[in-house]
Amino acid sequence: MNVSLRTHVGDLALQNPVMAASGTFGYGLDLVEFCPPERLGGVVTKGLSPKPRRGNPTPRIVETAAGMINAIGLQNIGVEAFCRDALPELRRRNVLVVVNVFGETQDAYLEVITRCERDEGIAAYELNVSCPNVTAGGMEFGHDAGTLMSLVARCRASTSRRLWVKLSPNAPYLVDTARAAVDGGADALSLINTLRAMAIDAVARRPVLATRCGGLSGPAIKPIALRMVDEVHRALPAVPLVGIGGIESGRDVAEFLLAGASAVQVGTAIVRDPTAALRIAGELEAFCAAHGVADVTELIGGLTC
Amino acid sequence: MIARHDLPVRVIARSELSPTCFRLELVTGEPVSAAPGQFGMLTCGDGLDPLLRRAFSLAGVRPHENGAIVEMLIKEVGRGTGLLHHLPLGAALRLLAPLGNGFTLADGSGDRLALVAGGIGLPPVLFAAEQLAARNVAFDLYLGAASSAELLEVGRCRSAVEVVGGELVLATDDGSRGEAGFVTAAVERRLAAGRRYLRALACGPTPMLAALARLGATRGLEVELSLEEPMACGVGVCLGCVVELEDGRFVPTCKEGPVFAASRLAARWRA
Ligand SMILES: Cc1cc2nc3c(=O)[nH]c(=O)nc-3n(C[C@H](O)[C@H](O)[C@H](O)COP(=O)(O)OP(=O)(O)OC[C@H]3O[C@@H](n4cnc5c(N)ncnc54)[C@H](O)[C@@H]3O)c2cc1C
Ligand SMILES: Cc1cc2nc3c(=O)[nH]c(=O)nc-3n(C[C@H](O)[C@H](O)[C@H](O)COP(=O)(O)O)c2cc1C
Ligand code: FES
Numbered sequence: 001m002n003v004s005l006r007t008h009v010g011d012l013a014l015q016n017p018v019m020a021a022s023g024t025f026g027y028g029l030d031l032v033e034f035c036p037p038e039r040l041g042g043v044v045t046k047g048l049s050p051k052p053r054r055g056n057p058t059p060r061i062v063e064t065a066a067g068m069i070n071a072i073g074l075q076n077i078g079v080e081a082f083c084r085d086a087l088p089e090l091r092r093r094n095v096l097v098v099v100n101v102f103g104e105t106q107d108a109y110l111e112v113i114t115r116c117e118r119d120e121g122i123a124a125y126e127l128n129v130s131c132p133n134v135t136a137g138g139m140e141f142g143h144d145a146g147t148l149m150s151l152v153a154r155c156r157a158s159t160s161r162r163l164w165v166k167l168s169p170n171a172p173y174l175v176d177t178a179r180a181a182v183d184g185g186a187d188a189l190s191l192i193n194t195l196r197a198m199a200i201d202a203v204a205r206r207p208v209l210a211t212r213c214g215g216l217s218g219p220a221i222k223p224i225a226l227r228m229v230d231e232v233h234r235a236l237p238a239v240p241l242v243g244i245g246g247i248e249s250g251r252d253v254a255e256f257l258l259a260g261a262s263a264v265q266v267g268t269a270i271v272r273d274p275t276a277a278l279r280i281a282g283e284l285e286a287f288c289a290a291h292g293v294a295d296v297t298e299l300i301g302g303l304t305c
Numbered sequence: 306m307i308a309r310h311d312l313p314v315r316v317i318a319r320s321e322l323s324p325t326c327f328r329l330e331l332v333t334g335e336p337v338s339a340a341p342g343q344f345g346m347l348t349c350g351d352g353l354d355p356l357l358r359r360a361f362s363l364a365g366v367r368p369h370e371n372g373a374i375v376e377m378l379i380k381e382v383g384r385g386t387g388l389l390h391h392l393p394l395g396a397a398l399r400l401l402a403p404l405g406n407g408f409t410l411a412d413g414s415g416d417r418l419a420l421v422a423g424g425i426g427l428p429p430v431l432f433a434a435e436q437l438a439a440r441n442v443a444f445d446l447y448l449g450a451a452s453s454a455e456l457l458e459v460g461r462c463r464s465a466v467e468v469v470g471g472e473l474v475l476a477t478d479d480g481s482r483g484e485a486g487f488v489t490a491a492v493e494r495r496l497a498a499g500r501r502y503l504r505a506l507a508c509g510p511t512p513m514l515a516a517l518a519r520l521g522a523t524r525g526l527e528v529e530l531s532l533e534e535p536m537a538c539g540v541g542v543c544l545g546c547v548v549e550l551e552d553g554r555f556v557p558t559c560k561e562g563p564v565f566a567a568s569r570l571a572a573r574w575r576a
Contacts, residue, residue, distance in 0.1 A: 024543060026541065030541055031542065054555050055555055058534060058548075060545045061535060063356055067356060068356060070545060072543070271538045272538075
């Protein structure tokens with residue numbers, strides 16, 4: 001059976017629904033020998049800030065039951081180095097590039113976007129709003145509907161490119177923040193980012209991570225991510241969603257599409273297997289073929305109750 | 306750099322080396338070439354728990370039929386290594402390899418190399434020793450462990466050293482075999498007595514590596530250390546395994562290392 005894997009996130013066409021998630025695929029070219037980025041639905045860059053950033057002290061990662069907690073601290077090469085060193089080759093390869101943006105102030109988000117506006121080859125921006133807002137006492141941008149709407153509105157005014165907002169599962173009212181992002185001008189929502197979590201070494205009587213807490217990802221969070229995609233899709237059925245959280249197989253992708261996502265991102269699966277995103281896209285095709293799905297978009301929001 | 310591959314492998318042999326350590330031999334279907342100091346990320350089974358692969362230094366690679374046999378020396382310290390210890394022969398795993406850089410091996414001219422291994426830090430040092438022996442490059446080998454029972458592969462170390470007419474120095478913390486005390490003290494005694502080395506190559510517990518970095522700084526000896534930061538991806542994308550360099554940068558040890566010149570590392574390594 002011939003299966004069409006083509007999908008859309010709003011008006012953005014993807015050759016297949018499987019993208020690489022921010023922070024697990026470098027700047028798009030780091031794993032080319034395992035997973036050519038031009039064969040994925042798209043690639044989301046590591047979060048970029050105006051200047052290079054060193055990140056947190058180590059230990060930064062710890063494995064937990066069917067998951068991992070990371071506290072990388074958004075280490076990145078900075079937007080300038082990305083535009084200079086990676087973007088031209090990504091363009092040459094025809095990769096669908098989504099630039100993940102974060103900042104500790106609204107101005108920092110705008111600085112990243114403004115720099116990117118000078119170059120071709122970026123399909124969308126994805127705002128990581130799980131970053132502490134230093135001008136608001138360190139509360140995350142994504143935790144308060146008013147703060148989020150104002151951030152998104154300012155970013156919206158600075159670009160005509162597509163704007164995605166990546167929702168934090170730690171925000172107290174998921175649907176309120178989703179609505180605030182859309183009201184601010186988001187074209188699509190990606191969800192979810194990592195869940196705040198902690199690991200303790202009982203013998204040493206210490207937190208394992210240098211920063212005490214970090215973000216949980218991997219198969220352990222998939223049921224939570226599915227619930228959140230379903231909840232936002234039912235509240236805002238017209239808003240395109242990109243599902244993220246613990247995806248390990250093509251069948252997992254089908255579940256996210258059924259919950260209402262138009263595309264997905266794969267993160268931790270790439271950390272355990274650099275070929276994962278491509279393998280998962282292949283498995284999705286096989287799943288569709290085995291279940292009589294000729295066009296993958298039939299699955300989107302396709303729960304029967 | 307030698308190209309990285311995600312290799313399907315099978316467990317073809319396993320043997321006990323000490324109460325806690327074992328040798329694992331993995332057979333691949335395609336040829337593998339790797340340098341001493343490089344490592345691989347090995348799955349411990351096929352479920353989602355444990356989720357991540359485990360990092361192990363390559364202790365040796367030799368051709369076998371159309372592929373290769375990759376050798377690892379492993380200490381059982383937790384779940385993943387426990388699973389590997391008890392997998393049936395023939396079990397299928399995946400190995401990402403070869404990863405990272407390797408030691409700088411000498412070209413055979415000038416002073417000898419000093420190879421220094423502490424405990425389960427032996428694998429990359431053994432790989433280097435056997436390759437140097439094959440190329441007839443002179444070295445001394447210092448092998449330290451907590452006790453006699455944890456001195457691994459002494460016979461192979463001795464054979465490699467004998468090929469090049471070097472010295473094998475054994476040291477145990479409890480004095481149960483060889484010189485008593487830390488292996489770094491054994492190196493220091495010989496340097497103090499006037500022995501000269503081109504470079505020292507080392508792998509072992511962090512305090513041992515730091516002691517060697519200090520020794521190198523005070524004695525003007527170039528030292529290369531193979532570091533063991535906890536890793537998740539092994540291929541440079543997660544940025545979990547960083548180490549701080551002298552210039553303040555955090556770099557992933559899986560990609561820019563695991564071998565670093567001690568002089569490139571942040572000053573606290575030598576303080
Ligand atoms: C580049 C590199 C090369 C390595 N080479 C070898 C080798 O040749 N032989 C060998 O036996 N081991 C080696 N290690 C260490 C090995 O990766 C760990 O022992 C292993 O990951 C532990 O897995 P586990 O599931 O058994 O332990 P876990 O259950 O995950 O942890 C058990 C204990 O081991 C400690 N531990 C976990 N990961 C590491 C780590 N990466 N380094 C040190 N301690 C750790 C934990 O803190 C904990 O105390 C190497 C590590 C690196 C980074
Ligand atoms: C090591 C690591 C680094 C990450 N870095 C970022 C980042 O820079 N920006 C971001 O928005 N999300 C980041 N994430 C979150 C992922 O993009 C993803 O939302 C999350 O891990 C859940 O998906 P998963 O379970 O498939 O990993 C990171 C995740 C991991 C594991
Ligand atoms: S282990 Fe992921 S960057 Fe080194």
